[in-house]
Amino acid sequence: MIDENRKKTLVVISLGVGVQSSTMLLMAAKGELPNVDCAIFADTGYEPKSVYNYLSLLKKIVKFPIYQVSKGNIKDDIINSIKNNTKFPTAPFFTQNAITGKKGMLRRQCTFDYKISVIRKKLRELCNVGYRKRFPKDKYIEQWIGISTDEIQRMKPARDPYILNRHPLIEMNMSRQDCINWMKKNKFPLPEKSACIMCPYHNDAYWHFMKTERPSEFADAVQFDKNIRTGAKNIKDNLFLHRSCKNLDEIEFNKKENDKQLDMFNNECEGLCSI
Numbered sequence: 339m340i341d342e343n344r345k346k347t348l349v350v351i352s353l354g355v356g357v358q359s360s361t362m363l364l365m366a367a368k369g370e371l372p373n374v375d376c377a378i379f380a381d382t383g384y385e386p387k388s389v390y391n392y393l394s395l396l397k398k399i400v401k402f403p404i405y406q407v408s409k410g411n412i413k414d415d416i417i418n419s420i421k422n423n424t425k426f427p428t429a430p431f432f433t434q435n436a437i438t439g440k441k442g443m444l445r446r447q448c449t450f451d452y453k454i455s456v457i458r459k460k461l462r463e464l465c466n467v468g469y470r471k472r473f474p475k476d477k478y479i480e481q482w483i484g485i486s487t488d489e490i491q492r493m494k495p496a497r498d499p500y501i502l503n504r505h506p507l508i509e510m511n512m513s514r515q516d517c518i519n520w521m522k523k524n525k526f527p528l529p530e531k532s533a534c535i536m537c538p539y540h541n542d543a544y545w546h547f548m549k550t551e552r553p554s555e556f557a558d559a560v561q562f563d564k565n566i567r568t569g570a571k572n573i574k575d576n577l578f579l580h581r582s583c584k585n586l587d588e589i590e591f592n593k594k595e596n597d598k599q600l601d602m603f604n605n606e607c608e609g610l611c612s613i
Contacts (some may be wrong), residue, residue: 348461348480350375355393358485358514360484363396374402376405389532392529412427413536429446429536432583433583479500486512545591
């Protein structure tokens with residue numbers, strides 16, 4: 339909770355370049371939402387080409403700045419950590435013990451490392467507050483999050499006391515379908531899914547889509563999946579991108595699957611799932 343006596347020093351959109359956050363950004367650009375100072379996109383370096391293309395389009399449409407910030411390339415960081423036996427950038431890969439066959443899943447740290455922390459760093463930079471310096475007690479940042487009514491369970495307060503998370507789509511009672519309808523009504527092209535190519539949260543429907551419609555990206559994911567199998571520091575089990583714990587190119591994907599626990603097809607990885 340932000341003290342009402344504190345001064346709002348910045349209004350920023352956390353941009354995932356998926357349907358919800360893009361709708362929110364475009365509504366602000368058209369004056370259907372209050373003015374914002376900027377938007378921030380946390381780039382993992384391993385997003386689908388469609389995400390970068392849509393981001394370029396948004397930058398041409400809106401008049402306020404869209405900052406593209408990055409910790410580095412998550413794909414390269416993970417592969418290099420295995421090659422060099424250094425700290426492993428933890429993503430929620432599926433695990434299987436080579437002896438017992440027992441399956442599990444790693445803790446997700448990638449969201450914080452490659453999304454939340456880099457956005458936080460940029461926010462402080464924009465407010466002229468050093469990363470390790472105390473944020474002024476009389477000021478706060480308003481951060482807009484693109485969460486719609488059909489994923490209201492993702493609403494959480496910011497970790498940092500100087501950030502107030504606001505959810506304009508929830509306030510306007512807009513669902514994801516409402517966002518799509520608004521996009522079509524205003525003749526904006528719809529963005530595709532926003533998440534890393536190798537994200538283990540892809541469901542079978544999306545893996546099938548990638549395999550058939552984005553074969554080069556699927557081939558990249560197949561190779562990445564094989565490269566992470568063994569060798570991660572302090573991890574004894576084999577690692578996989580798919581919950582079946584099989585090679586991606588050997589799986590017969592269920593293209594009609596709609597597993598809500600693993601499905602991020604209708605959501606976007608805003609980097610805010612764990613806030």
